[in-house]
Amino acid sequence: MGAALGEPLVIALLAKWxxxxxxxxxxxxxxRRPDSRFGPLMVAxxxxxxxxxxxxxxxxxxxxxxxxxxxxxxxxxxxxxxxFPSGHLRDRFERVLVxxxxxxxxxxxxxxxxxxxFGPHNLLEITANEDAALLTLRVSLLTMSAFCLxxxxxxVLRRRRRGTLxxxxxxxxxxxxLGLVMIxxxxxxxxxxxxxxxxxxxxxxxxxxxxxxxxxxxLLKARLARxxxxxxxxxxxxxxxxxxxxxxxxxALGDPxxxxxxxxxxxxxxxxxxxxxxxxEDLDGRATTLIDRxxxxxxxxxxxxxxxxxxxxxxxxxxxxGIALENGRLHAExxxxxxxxxxxxxxxxxxxxxxxxxLERNLHDGAQQRLIALSLNLSLLRGRIDGDPEIxxxxxxxxxxxxxxxxxxxxxxxxxxxxxxxxxxxxxALEQLAARAPVRxxxxxxIDGRLPEPLEVAAYYVVSESLANVAKHAQATTARxxxxxxxxxxxxxxxxxxxxxxxxxxxxxxxxLADRVEALNGRLRxxxxxxxxxxxxxxxxxx
Numbered sequence: 001m002g003a004a005l006g007e008p009l010v011i012a013l014l015a016k017w018x019x020x021x022x023x024x025x026x027x028x029x030x031x032r033r034p035d036s037r038f039g040p041l042m043v044a045x046x047x048x049x050x051x052x053x054x055x056x057x058x059x060x061x062x063x064x065x066x067x068x069x070x071x072x073x074x075x076x077x078x079x080x081x082x083x084f085p086s087g088h089l090r091d092r093f094e095r096v097l098v099x100x101x102x103x104x105x106x107x108x109x110x111x112x113x114x115x116x117x118f119g120p121h122n123l124l125e126i127t128a129n130e131d132a133a134l135l136t137l138r139v140s141l142l143t144m145s146a147f148c149l150x151x152x153x154x155x156v157l158r159r160r161r162r163g164t165l166x167x168x169x170x171x172x173x174x175x176x177x178l179g180l181v182m183i184x185x186x187x188x189x190x191x192x193x194x195x196x197x198x199x200x201x202x203x204x205x206x207x208x209x210x211x212x213x214x215x216x217x218x219l220l221k222a223r224l225a226r227x228x229x230x231x232x233x234x235x236x237x238x239x240x241x242x243x244x245x246x247x248x249x250x251x252a253l254g255d256p257x258x259x260x261x262x263x264x265x266x267x268x269x270x271x272x273x274x275x276x277x278x279x280x281e282d283l284d285g286r287a288t289t290l291i292d293r294x295x296x297x298x299x300x301x302x303x304x305x306x307x308x309x310x311x312x313x314x315x316x317x318x319x320x321x322g323i324a325l326e327n328g329r330l331h332a333e334x335x336x337x338x339x340x341x342x343x344x345x346x347x348x349x350x351x352x353x354x355x356x357x358x359l360e361r362n363l364h365d366g367a368q369q370r371l372i373a374l375s376l377n378l379s380l381l382r383g384r385i386d387g388d389p390e391i392x393x394x395x396x397x398x399x400x401x402x403x404x405x406x407x408x409x410x411x412x413x414x415x416x417x418x419x420x421x422x423x424x425x426x427x428x429a430l431e432q433l434a435a436r437a438p439v440r441x442x443x444x445x446x447i448d449g450r451l452p453e454p455l456e457v458a459a460y461y462v463v464s465e466s467l468a469n470v471a472k473h474a475q476a477t478t479a480r481x482x483x484x485x486x487x488x489x490x491x492x493x494x495x496x497x498x499x500x501x502x503x504x505x506x507x508x509x510x511x512x513l514a515d516r517v518e519a520l521n522g523r524l525r526x527x528x529x530x531x532x533x534x535x536x537x538x539x540x541x542x543x
Contacts (some may be wrong), residue, residue, distance in 0.1 A: 011198075015053050016053075017209055018049050019053070020046070022043070022080075025042055030043065037086070041087050044076060045077055051069050055070055058121060061123070064122060064124060068113065068124070070109055075147070079098050079102075081180060084215070094154060097147065101144070101147040104140075108136065109140060112133055113125065115130075115133035116128035116129065142191050145183070146184075148181075149181075171218065182203060183204055185200055246260050258301060262298070285305070291321065378402070420432060421460050426450075429460050430443055431445075434481060439467075439477055440479070441467065441478070441480075447484070455520060458522075458540060461516060462517065462536070474533070476497050476498030485542065489539050490540045494535070499531060499533075500529050502526065513538075521540075524537070524538045525537050
């Protein structure tokens with residue numbers, strides 16, 4: 001990296017070691033992963049650094065060649081660091097950044113050489129202009145420093161995603177970022193001729209030499225990681241639960257971010273252990289490895305893309321985990337069926353509720369209105385009749401029957417669907433229930449504002465049916481009703497002082513209430529010891 005910065009023996013030795021370390025580590029990586037471009041890229045960086053040292057020779061041709069490529073090694077190092085681990089740059093920004101750095105390194109250095117200031121061996125000298133040469137030097141160094149800092153920014157963004165990176169890969173990224181920071185510092189100090197340039201240059205060479213060693217250590221660790229597959233086989237013999245299975249696979253692969261998706265053949269999709277759909281195509285920045293048994297899908301590993309460079313490890317884990325993943329797939333399929341059943345039950349309850357609401361509206365707008373009109377007509381007819389008390393008495397009796405029918409019809413309509421809930425809210429509806437209760441009812445309602453109508457209707461029916469059971473079976477004198485909102489849950493509790501012994505499975509309507517509450521992901525519990533009264537408690541999520 002430039003005769004202009006001085007060439008003490010220690011720098012020469014570090015430069016040679018830098019060349020050798022990148023070439024040897026690159027060849028090892030190339031041998032280990034022949035399909036990856038990363039190994040050849042490391043070898044190219046080592047050779048580029050060697051070519052730049054030709055500027056220390058006294059031959060005109062080799063000196064000119066080495067000096068022309070003096071700024072190229074830092075760009076190749078940057079390319080290597082950004083292309084880790086696949087050898088490919090990830091996006092358009094990185095490709096533009098590296099291509100611009102290559103162009104700037106060649107153009108600026110060649111331009112600088114045309115102004116002389118390199119001694120008698122510079123074949124590209126056109127005119128001797130020391131001021132122009134020094135200005136071009138400063139611009140070149142600061143430009144390359146800016147490229148290096150931009151690359152550091154890219155690596156820092158990757159580093160911030162540590163939760164999705166394997167630990168060994170994080171160390172490599174750290175070493176690469178440190179190397180680029182040292183290059184940037186060296187060029188800034190050299191551009192302004194600040195003190196300690198030589199010491200910083202030593203540290204830069206040492207840091208750049210450290211990066212391939214860290215990468216080599218990561219490769220060796222990955223090779224040793226395959227021995228963990230034996231431990232994985234022992235762990236899988238105990239048929240671990242889905243959560244423990246994921247942890248075991250994550251340890252074997254060295255990837256704490258590992259996720260599992262199970263293939264559900266009946267649904268033709270992948271799902272997590274809770275039965276939730278997983279779209280493998282929408283996993284940004286993640287890689288997937290499919291696991292099949294007997295020609296059929298079983299599961300998919302969702303992991304750090306760096307593991308794709310370790311196909312032997314992935315294949316070993318995939319082979320060892322096949323049976324255990326089949327058990328996990330059955331568990332996920334069961335959870336998916338439960339989710340489907342829960343959704344189906346909720347849809348049935350909702351459809352029934354809509355039908356009840358429609359029937360209640362038809363009764364209110366149809367039969368009730370006609371009965372009211374008939375009662376009014378009978379009242380008008382009675383006023384037109386003179387004498388004949390028997391006819392008037394018959395009309396009065398008919399009106400009383402109509403009034404009784406209206407009351408019964410209103411009760412039926414209220415039982416079909418509590419219109420007061422839709423119109424005025426749960427609190428008002430419960431106050432009416434408590435007022436009409438056949439026993440003395442103490443009501444406490446502590447909720448703020450309205451709740452979703454399905455939840456309010458379910459709560460109303462829990463209280464209504466419980467009070468009806470108190471009247472029919474409990475032989476109670478008092479009942480206490482508490483309706484509270486606690487921790488995003490609506491909690492209802494109905495307690496009576498009756499004889500207890502209610503049957504939650506047959507009769508009493510409690511089974512139907514449990515179905516209604518569970519359809520909303522809630523829970524209904526009943527305590528009914530004989531002689532100790534009955535306590536009904538429902539807990540329904542408000543979200």
